[in-house]
Amino acid sequence: MSNAYHCPNCKTNRTRFNIVEQHPKIVKLDAETGDVVEEYTIENKEPFHLPYRGPHIKVQCGVCGLLEDEEMFKKYAIYQRKENL
Template sequence: MSSAYCCPNCKTNRSRFNIVEQHPRIVKLDAGTGEIIQEYNLENKEPFHLSYRGPNVRIQCGVCGLLEDEEIFSKYATYQRKENP
């Protein structure tokens, strides 16, 4: 997270962002009510339950609200620097 960002949606914001840290919970829900039946940790999850594979951090533009992976904002900033030296 040490690179410059630029919002690919509003194309002007380079300084106002929300950093959203994701902390997944491994749970088993009741199919009818949606109630949590059991909560697991990495050591005791069921064999057919896949681990979370998404990003740990997402970025939200503080101007237009676009919420995307960090890489999107970082790559757009690099692209903008090449286009407008």
């Protein structure tokens, strides 16, 4: 995680962030109540249940609260470095 971040929303924050690690939980819910009927692992999930394909890390700006994929903060930091040269 040794990448520079820069918030593309408030454009001032380069130091205060919340790193959110996502750990998907594969479940089957009751359609009426929303209760968990069954919980699966990656090895025993049902054939028609697609695996999670989203980012494993999200970043939240500690100043303005923007919550986005880590890539957005990295790319904005690179963009700002090039602009300031």
